[in-house]
Amino acid sequence: MFHxxxxxxxxxxxxxxxxxxxxxYMGGKVRNLSTLGIYPKFNRDFEVNPEExxxxxxxxxxxxxxxxxxxxxxxxxxxxxxxIRDQEGSTVNDFRYIDHEIFDGVSxxxxxxxxxxxxxxxxxxxxLYLFDExxxxxxxxxxTVFNNQPVIARSAKLINKSDQKSVIYKIASASVDVxxxxxxxxQLNGSWARERMVEREAIHTGIKKLDSKxxxxxxxxxxxxxxxxxxxxxxxxxxxxxxxxYSGSHEMTVEKxxxxxxxxxxxxxxxxxxxNLSPEESFQTPEVLxxxxxxxxxxxxxxxxxxxxxxxxxxxxxxxxxxxxINNWEATYFDFTEEKVFDLVDKANxxxxxxxxxxxxxxxxxxxxxxxxxxxxxYHEKIPNGLKNIADYxxxxxxxxxxxxxxxxxxxxxxxxxxxxxxxxHDVNKRASRxxxxxxxxxxxxxxxxxxxxxxxxxxxxxxxxxxxxxxNRNISETYSAALEDNKSGEANHRYIxxxxxLLDRITSxxxxxxxESCSGGGGRFDLGMLQYMPQVWTSDNTDPxxxxxxxxxxxxxAPINTMGAHVSASPNHQTGRTTSIDFxxxxxxxxxxxxxxxxxxxxxxxxxxxxxxxxFYKENRALIQTGTFTRLMSPFEGNQVAWSIHNDNKxxxxxFEVLNEASKPLHxxxxxxxxxxxKYLVKYEGSEFEAYGDELMNLGIYIxxxxxxxxxxxxxxxxxx
Numbered sequence: 001m002f003h004x005x006x007x008x009x010x011x012x013x014x015x016x017x018x019x020x021x022x023x024x025y026m027g028g029k030v031r032n033l034s035t036l037g038i039y040p041k042f043n044r045d046f047e048v049n050p051e052e053x054x055x056x057x058x059x060x061x062x063x064x065x066x067x068x069x070x071x072x073x074x075x076x077x078x079x080x081x082x083x084i085r086d087q088e089g090s091t092v093n094d095f096r097y098i099d100h101e102i103f104d105g106v107s108x109x110x111x112x113x114x115x116x117x118x119x120x121x122x123x124x125x126x127x128l129y130l131f132d133e134x135x136x137x138x139x140x141x142x143x144t145v146f147n148n149q150p151v152i153a154r155s156a157k158l159i160n161k162s163d164q165k166s167v168i169y170k171i172a173s174a175s176v177d178v179x180x181x182x183x184x185x186x187q188l189n190g191s192w193a194r195e196r197m198v199e200r201e202a203i204h205t206g207i208k209k210l211d212s213k214x215x216x217x218x219x220x221x222x223x224x225x226x227x228x229x230x231x232x233x234x235x236x237x238x239x240x241x242x243x244x245x246y247s248g249s250h251e252m253t254v255e256k257x258x259x260x261x262x263x264x265x266x267x268x269x270x271x272x273x274x275x276n277l278s279p280e281e282s283f284q285t286p287e288v289l290x291x292x293x294x295x296x297x298x299x300x301x302x303x304x305x306x307x308x309x310x311x312x313x314x315x316x317x318x319x320x321x322x323x324x325x326i327n328n329w330e331a332t333y334f335d336f337t338e339e340k341v342f343d344l345v346d347k348a349n350x351x352x353x354x355x356x357x358x359x360x361x362x363x364x365x366x367x368x369x370x371x372x373x374x375x376x377x378x379y380h381e382k383i384p385n386g387l388k389n390i391a392d393y394x395x396x397x398x399x400x401x402x403x404x405x406x407x408x409x410x411x412x413x414x415x416x417x418x419x420x421x422x423x424x425x426h427d428v429n430k431r432a433s434r435x436x437x438x439x440x441x442x443x444x445x446x447x448x449x450x451x452x453x454x455x456x457x458x459x460x461x462x463x464x465x466x467x468x469x470x471x472x473n474r475n476i477s478e479t480y481s482a483a484l485e486d487n488k489s490g491e492a493n494h495r496y497i498x499x500x501x502x503l504l505d506r507i508t509s510x511x512x513x514x515x516x517e518s519c520s521g522g523g524g525r526f527d528l529g530m531l532q533y534m535p536q537v538w539t540s541d542n543t544d545p546x547x548x549x550x551x552x553x554x555x556x557x558x559a560p561i562n563t564m565g566a567h568v569s570a571s572p573n574h575q576t577g578r579t580t581s582i583d584f585x586x587x588x589x590x591x592x593x594x595x596x597x598x599x600x601x602x603x604x605x606x607x608x609x610x611x612x613x614x615x616x617f618y619k620e621n622r623a624l625i626q627t628g629t630f631t632r633l634m635s636p637f638e639g640n641q642v643a644w645s646i647h648n649d650n651k652x653x654x655x656x657f658e659v660l661n662e663a664s665k666p667l668h669x670x671x672x673x674x675x676x677x678x679x680k681y682l683v684k685y686e687g688s689e690f691e692a693y694g695d696e697l698m699n700l701g702i703y704i705x706x707x708x709x710x711x712x713x714x715x716x717x718x719x720x721x722x
Contacts, residue, residue, distance in 0.1 A: 001013065001014050001015075001024070001033055002014075002015075002100070002126055002128075002143075003030070003033055004124075004126060004143055004145040004152060005029060005030065005145065006029075006145055006146070006147060006148060006149070006150075007029060007148060008028075008029060008148065008149070008150040008292075009026070009027065009028065009029060009145070009150045009151075009152070009292050010025060010026075010027065010028070010029050010030040011025070011026050011143065011145065011152050011290075012024040012025040012026075012030065012033065012037060013068055014037075014038055015097045016038075018050065018052060018053070018060065018096070019096035019097045019098070020062065020065065020067070020096060020097070021067065021068040021069065021096075021097050021128065021130065021141075022038075022039060022065050022066055022067060022068065023066040023067065023068050023176060023177045024037040024038065024039075024066070025037050025179075026152070026176065026178075026240065026290065026292060027238065027240075027292055027294075028292070028294050039064075039065055039066050041059045041060050042059055043058040043059050043061075044061065044063075044064055044259075047061035047063040047064055047075070048061060048062075048063065048075045049061055049075075050062065050074075050075060050094075061075060062074060062075040062076040062094075063075055063076045063077050063078070064259065064261075065177075066177035066178075066179070066261065067175070067177055068128075068141065068175070068176075068177075069081045069082070069095065069130070069139065069141060069156065069172075069175050070082075070175055070177075070263070071092075071093045071094040071095060071132075072084070072091055072092065072093050073091055073092045073093075074092050074093065074094040075094075078255055078257055078263050079207065079253050079255050079263055079265060080170065081156075081170075081171070081172040081175040081265060081267075082095075082139070082156075082158070082168075082170060082171050082172065083168070083169040083170040083171075083270070084135065084137065084158075084166050084167065084168055084169070084277075085166060085167045085169065086135055086162075086164065086166050087164040087165060087166070091169075092134070093132050093135055093137070094132055094134075095130035095131060095132045095137075095139045096130060096131060096132075096133075097128065097129070097130055098129050098130065098131045099128075099129040100126060100127060100128045100129060101126075101127045102124065102125070102126050102127070103124070103125055103127070104120040104121055104123070104124055104125075105117055105120040105122075105123055105124075105125060106123050106125055106144050106153065107125050107127065107142040107144060107153075107155065109155060109284055109286075109287060110284065111284070111498050111501060111502070112245070112246075112284060112286055112287070112498070112501060112529075113245055113287075113312075113501060113528070113529045113532030113533065114153070114155070114245055114286075114287040114532075115144065115146075115153045115245070115287060115289065115307075115311040115312060116311055116312075117146070117311065118315060121147075122146060122147050123144050123145065123146045123147065124144070124145055125142060125143065125144040125145075126142075126143045126144075126145075127140060127141070127142050127143075128140070128141040128142075128143070131161075135162065135166070136160075136161045136162035136163075137158060137159065137160055137161060137162065137166065138158070138159040138161050139156060139157070139158055139159075140156065140157040140158075140159065141154070141155075141156055142154065142155045142156070142157070146307070146311065149303065149306070149307050149310075149311075150291055150292045150293065150303050151289055151290065151291045151292075151303060151304075151307050152289075152290045152291075153287050153288070153289055153290075154173065154174040154287065154288045154290060155173055155174070155284070155285050155286065155287045155288070156171065156172065156173060156174070156284075156285045157282055157283065157284045157285070158171060158277065158282060158283045159280075159281075159282040160277045160278065160279050160280060160281050160282070161279075161280075162279060163279050164279065165276060165277065165278050165279070166276075166277045167274055167275065167276055167277065168273075168274070168275040168277060168283055169270060169273065169274060170267070170270035170273065171267060171268065171275075171283060171285055172265045172266065172267035172285070173244065173246075173266055173267040173268075173285040173286050173287065173288045174242070174264075174265070174266055174267070174288040174290065175263065175264070175265045176242075176263070176264045176265075176290070177261060177262070177263050178227060178240075178261070178262040178263070178264060179261075179262075180259065180260040180261055180262070181229065181260070181262070182229070182230045183202075183203045183227050183228060183229065183230065183262060184200050184201065184202055184203060184227075184228040184229075184230060184232070185200070185201055185202075185203050185208065185225060185226075185227065185228075185254055186198070186199070186200050186225065186226040186227075186228055186239075186297070186557075187199050187200075187201075187210055187221070187222075187224075187225050187226075188221075188222040188224055188554050188557060188558070189210070189220060189221050189222070190219055190220060190221075190222075190554075191219050191220055192219045192521050192522065192524065192541065193219075193522065193540060193541050193542035193547070193575055194219075194540075194542065194547070194550075194551070195219045195222075195522065195523035195524070195526065195539070195540050195551055195554070195555070196222055196523065196526070196551060196554030196555045196557070196558075197550060197554055197637075198550075198553065198554045198557065198635070198637050200228070202230075203227075203254060203256050203262065204256060205256045205257070205258060205260075206255070206256065207253060207254070207255045208253070208254045208255075209251060209252070209253050210225065210251070210252045210253075210254075211249070211250060211251035211252065211269055211271075212249050212250055212251075212269065213249050213269055213271055213272070214249060214475035214476065215248060215249055215440070215475055215476025215477075215479065215493055215496065216247060216248060216249070216472065216475055216476070216520060216524060216525050217244075217246065217247050217248065217250060217524075217525050217526070217527040217529070218475065218524055218525075219520075219521065219522070219523060219524040221250075222526065222527070222558065223243065223244035223246060223250045223252065223266070223527055224241065224242065224243045224244070224557070224558045225241070225242050225252050225254065225264070225266075226239050226240065226241040226242070226297070226300060226557075227239070227240045227242075227254075227262070227264060228240075228297070232296055232297065233296050233297070234296050234297050234298045234632055234633075234635075235295065235296040235298055235299075235673065236295070236296050237294070237296050238292075238293065238294050239292075239293045239296060239297050239299070239300040240290065240291070240292050240293075240300075241289075241290070241291040241292075241293075241300045241304065241558075242264060242266050242288055242289075242290055243288065243289045243291070243304065243528060243558060244266050244267070244286055244287075244288055244527070244528070245286050245287040245288070245289065245312070245527070245528040245529050245532070246268065246286035246287075246497070246527065246528075246529045247497055247500070247501075247525050247527050247529035247530050248268065248269070248493060248494060248496070248497035249268065249269035249271075249493055250266070250267065250268060250269055251265075251266070251267060251268070251269045251270060251271075252264075252265070252266045253265045253266075266288050267285055267286070267288075268285065268286065268494060269493070272479070272490055272493070273490055273491075273493070273494070274488075274489075274490025274491065275490065275491055275494070276487065276488055276491070286529070289304070289307065289528070291303045291304055291307070297557070297632075298631055298632055298673075300557075301556060301557050301558070301630075301632070302629060302630070302631075304557075304558060304559070304560075305559070305560035305561075305629075305630065306560075308528065308531065308559055308560055308563070309560055309562075312528050312531055312532055313531050313532065313535040313563065314512075314532075314535055317515075317535035317536075317562075318627075319627050320535075321622050321623060321626055322515070322536065322562065322593045322594075322622075322626060323354035323355040323400055323467075323515075324352070324353050324354050324355065324594050324595060324596075324615055324618060324619065325353065325354065325355035325356070325357055325402065325467070325567075325594075325595035325596070326344065326348045326353045326355070326356055326357070326595060326596040326597070326600065327357040327359055327402075327469075327567065327595060327596070327597050328341065328344055328356075328357065328358060328359055329359035329360065329404075329597060330543070330569050330570060330574055330597045330598055330599075331344060331597070331598055331599035331600070331601075332344075332599070333360075333361075334360065334361040334366065334367050334368055334369075335367075336358075336361060336382075337382070337383075338383055338384070338385060338389070338390065340601075341356075341358065341383075341390055342390075342393060343601045344356065344599075344600065344601060345393060345394055345397060345399065346397070347600045347601050347608075348399070348596075348600060349397040349398070349399055350612075351600065351608065351611050351612045351615055352612060352615040352616065352619070353399070353595075353596065353615060354399055354400060355399060355400040355401070355402055355466065355467055355595075356394050356399055356400070356401055356402065357401075357402035357403070357404065357467060357469060358387075358390065358401075358402070358403055358404065359404040359469070360404050360406070360471075361379070361382070362378065362379055362382070362383060362387065362403070362404070363375060363376055363377060363378065363379055364376075364377065364379055364411075364414060364415070365379060365381070366379055366382075367382075369436055369437055369438070370411065370413060370437045371411045371413035371414060372411055372413070372414050373406055373409040373410050373411040373414060373438050374409070374410040374411060374414045374415070374416030374417060374441070374452075375411075375414045375415050375416055376405065376407070376452070376455035376456055376458075376459060377455070377458075377459075378459075387403070387459070387463050388462065388463050388464075391463050391464050391465065392464075395464060400466035400467060401463075401464065401465055401466055401467070402465065402466060402467030402468065402469060402515075403459070403463075403465050403467070403468055403469070404468075404469045404471060405456065405468060405469070405470055405471065406470075406471040406472065406473060407441075407452045407456060407470065407503070408440060408441055408443055408452075408472050408500065409438045409439070409440060409441065409472065409473065409474065410423065410424060410438065410439050410440070410441050411437070411438050411439075412434075412437075412438075412439065416451070417439075420448075420451075422482055423441055423442055423445065423447075423448050424439040424440065424441065424442065425439070425440045425441065425442040425443075425444075425476060425478075425479060425480070425481060425492065425496065426439070426478045426479075426480055427478060427480035427482075428482065430478065430480075431478070432478050433477045433478060434474075435473070435474030435475060435477070436473050436474050438473070438474060440474065440476050440496075442481050442482070442483065442492075442496070442499075443496045443497075443499035443500045443503065444481050444483065444484075444491075444492060444495030444496050444498065444499045445481070445483045445499065446499075448499075449499055449502060449503045452503065453503060453506055453507065456507060457507075457510065460507075460510075460511055460514070465511075465514060466513075466514060466515065467514060467515045467516075467517065468511075468514055468515075468516050468517070469517045469519055469538065470504075470516060470517065470518055470519065470534060471519040471520065471521075472519070472520040472521070472524070472525060473520070473521050474521075475524075476493065476496065479492045479493050479496075480492055481495065481496075497529075501529070501533075504530075504533040504534075505533065508533045508534070515535070515536075516533065516534035516535070516536075517534055517536045517537065517538060517565060518530040518531070518533075518534040518536070518537045518538070519537065519538035519565075521541055522538055522539065522540040522541035522542065523537065523538065523539050523540045523541075523551070523555070525537070526539065526555065526558075526559070528559075531559065531563060535562075535563060536562070536563045536564070536565055536593050537559075537563055537564065537565060538565040539551060539552060539555055539564045539565050539566060539592065541575065542575045542576070543567055543568075543569035543573060543574070543575065543597055544569075544573040544575055544576040544578050544580075545573075545580050545584055545585045545587075545588035545589070545712070546576070546578060546580070546659060546712060547575070547576060548566065548588050548589070549588060549636040549642050549657060549659070550636045550637060552564060552566060552588070552591055552592060553632060553635065553636055553637070553642070553644070556591075556630055556632060556644075560630065561591050561592050561593075561625070561626070561630050561646070562592075562593060562625075562626040562627065563593075564591075564592040564593060565592060565593050565595065566588070566589040566590075566591060566592025566593060566594060566595070567589055567594070567595040567596055567597040568582065568585045568586050568589050568595070568596050568597070568598065568611075568614070569585070569596075569597040569598050570597075570598040570599070571585065578712075580712045581710075581712065582607055582610050582611070582614075583610060583614075583714070584657075584712050584713060584714050586610075586614040587655060587657070587714035587716060588657070588714070590617075590618060590621075590625060590653075590655070590716075591625070591630070591644060591646065591655065593626070594618045594622075594625075596611070621651075621653060624646060624647075624648055624651055624653065625646050625653065627648070628646040628647050628648045629646065629647050629648070629674065630644065630645075630646050631644060631645045631646075631647070631673055631674060632644050633645060633670065633671075633672070633673065634656075634670070636657075636659070640658060640659050640660055640662075641656070641657070641658055641659075641668060642656075642657040642658075642659070643655060643656045643657065643670050645672055645673070645674075647672075647674055647675070647719075649721075650720065650721045651718070651719065651720045651721065652672060652674075652675065652681075652717075652718075652719040652720075653716060653717070653718060653719075654670065654672050654702075654716070654717040654718075654719060655714065655715075655716055655717075656670050656704060656714065656715045656716075656717070657713070657714045658704075658708045658711075658712075658713050658714075659711070659712065660711050660712075661708065661709065661710055661711050661713070665707065667703060667704070667705060667707065668703075668704045669701035669702060669703055669704065670701055670702050670704060670717075671697075671698055671699070671700075671701035671702075672697055672698055672701075672702075672717075672719065673698060675694035675695075675697055675698055675719070676694045676721070677693065677694045677695035677698065678693070678694065678695070679693065679694050679721050679722075680692070680693050680694075680721075680722045681693070681694060681697060681719045681720060681721055681722060682719070682720050682722050683697070683702070683717055683718070683719050684717070684718045684720075685715055685716065685717045685718070686715065691722065697719070702717065
C-alpha cells in the first residue's frame with residue numbers, strides 16, 4: 001500500500017498480487033491502514049480474466065477493479081488512460097507495477113508549467129514505475145502531497161524502452177476510479193464574454209466528455225471539474241476538484257459504469273492527437289491538481305486559492321499588491337493620439353490611479369484589426385515622439401506604464417507575413433481560415449519564437465515598462481506545421497503549447513520586474529498554465545457588471561481574486577448596452593485586480609468625484625481584497641440576490657447585490673461566514689453603524705434595510721474587529 005497524507009487529506013493505493021495498481025481512497029485524513037479498503041475480487045459474468053490467473057480462476061478482472069491508470073484493450077472495457085500503437089499495429093497495453101521511489105519536493109516537469117516549492121520540505125513525492133512487458137514501455141506516475149494543503153499533484157510520463165517506434169493516440173495526465181455513490185458534476189462552460197458559467201448536473205450511467213479542441217483552454221470549457229456528493233452545498237459536504245495545469249486543447253471524461261463506479265480522467269485532447277515515440281524517447285503529460293474539501297464548494301475553492309498563491313503563480317506575487325490601473329482600450333480603441341494619451345494620464349493621475357496601460361494600436365501601421373500583428377516596432381506616424389516619450393511622461397507623474405502585445409498572432413497585411421508566410425500554422429495545400437482577420441504563428445518552431453522574442457526585447461529593453469498585457473485573440477484551426485514531417489502533424493497542437501511556454505519562460509524570466517497579465521479575448525485562457533508565468537488574467541472582455549457577477553463568481557471556483565482583472569467601464573456598457581451606475585460598477589469590480597476602462601476625460605464632475613472616492617476605498621482595502629479569503633454567499637445563477645465576502649483576521653468586506661428591483665419585495669437578510677464568534681465587530685454601511693459579536697452576525701444575519709430601491713444596486717458592509 002501507498003498512503004499519501006498530511007493533516008487534511010489521505011490518498012491511498014494498493015498493489016495487488018498481480019502487480020496491478022488499484023485506487024483505494026481519496027478524501028479526509030485517515031490515520032491507520034488495514035485491508036478494509038481493498039476492492040474485493042469476485043466473478044462478474046462477461047468480464048474477462050487475464051491469462052496469468054489460470055484457466056479455472058474467474059475472480060480477477062481488470063474490468064471491475066478501481067484502477068489508478070487504466071490500460072487499453074486488455075480486459076478493462078471502460079475509458080482507457082493510454083492508447084499506444086506499436087510497430088505491428090496493436091493497441092493493447094497493460095502496465096503493471098515494478099518499482100517506486102519517494103523523495104522530498106516536487107517532480108520537475110521539463111517544458112511544462114507545474115506546481116513548485118521553494119523549500120524541499122514543503123512537499124513529498126511518490127514516483128511509481130509501471131511496465132508493459134510486451135510493449136517494452138515504462139510508465140512513470142508522479143504523486144505529490146504538500147504540507148497543509150488538501151491537494152495532490154499528479155502527472156504521467158511514458159518512456160519507450162523498446163527498439164521500435166510507437167505512436168501515442170491518447171495519454172491522460174490522471175485517471176481516478178471513485179467509489180460508487182450518488183454524485184453531481186460541477187463544470188465551468190461558456191463562450192466569449194460569458195466565461196465560466198457554473199453548471200451542476202447529476203451524473204448518470206454512461207460517459208460525459210467535456211473538452212476544448214480550440215488549441216487553447218478556451219472561453220468555452222475551462223479545464224476544471226468537481227465531483228460533489230449529491231447534497232453538497234457551498235458550505236457543507238464533500239467535493240473533489242480536478243484542475244489541469246495546461247493552456248491547450250484538453251479533455252475531461254466522467255464515466256459511470258453499470259455498477260455505479262465512477263472514472264474521472266483529465267489530459268491533453270486526444271482528438272487529432274498523435275505523438276511519435278522513438279526508442280528511448282519519452283512523453284510528459286501536464287499536471288493535474290486534485291483537491292479535496294469536506295466543507296463544501298467554498299472550501300474547495302479556498303483550498304485552490306491558497307495553493308495557487310503558494311505553488312503556482314510566482315511566489316513574489318502571492319502577497320504583492322497590484323496597482324490600480326486604467327487601460328485606454330474602451331476609451332479610444334485604435335483612435336488615439338499622443339495628446340489624447342496624455343490627457344488620459346493627467347486625469348488618471350488626478351484621480352489617484354497608479355498604472356496607465358497603452359493597449360492595441362501602437363505598433364506597425366495598426367489603425368484597425370486588419371493589419372500589423374507580427375510587426376512589433378513603433379508606429380511613429382501615430383506616436384511621432386515614440387513610446388519612450390509616453391512612458392517617461394507617465395513615470396514623471398509618479399505612475400507606472402504598461403503596454404499591450406499579441407505575440408502569437410500575425411496579420412496578412414504585415415511585414416512579417418510578407419517575409420515569412422510559411423510561418424503561419426496551416427497546411428499550404430489547403431484552405432486556411434482567418435479569425436479576427438488574423439492567422440496564428442507556428443509557436444512550435446524555434447525560429448518563429450526567436451523572431452518574436454527579439455522584437456519584444458528590443459521594445460522592453462529600450463523603454464521603461466512596468467506591466468505587459470499578453471493577448472491572444474483567436475483559436476487555432478487547420479492545425480498543421482510545415483516544420484514537422486508528414487507523419488507528425490498530430491503533434492502540432494501540443495508543440496505549439498510547448499513553444500508558447502518556452503517563449504513565456506524566456507520573456508518573464510528576463511523581465512522579472514514586469515507585472516504580466518494574460519489575456520485571450522478576455523478569459524479564453526484562464527488556466528493554471530498561464531498563471532505560472534503571468535500572475536493575473538483579464539477575466540473577460542465583458543465588463544458589464546451584471547454579466548460580471550456570474551463571470552467572477554464562476555472564476556472564483558478555480559482561482560483567487562488577486563488573479564482576476566476587474567475594471568469599471570463605460571455606461572451604457574459596450575458589450576451589452578446596459579446602463580448601470582458607476583458605484584454599482586465599482587462594487588462588482590472591487591472583487592479583483594481593480595482598474596478602469598473608459599474615457600475618464602469625458603466624465604462629469606460627479607462621476608470623477610465618485611472615481612476618486614472608489615480609488616481611495618480600494619487602496620485602503622487593497623491588502624485585504626487581494627490577499628484575504630474570498631467566500632461566495634449567494635449565487636447569481638440561483639436568484640436575484642448575489643453576495644460574497646472577503647476577510648482576514650481583523651476585517652471583512654461584505655458585498656450584497658440586487659439585480660432587479662421589485663415592488664413590495666420581501667425583506668432580505670445576509671449572513672456572513674467565517675467571523676470569530678467570540679469577537680465584537682463594528683459594522684458600517686452607508687453612514688450607519690452598529691456593534692455585534694461574530695456569532696450574532698453569522699446566526700441572525702443583517703437585514704438589507706433600508707431596502708435597495710433601484711435595479712442594479714449594491715451595498716457594502718465593512719465589518720471590523722473591535
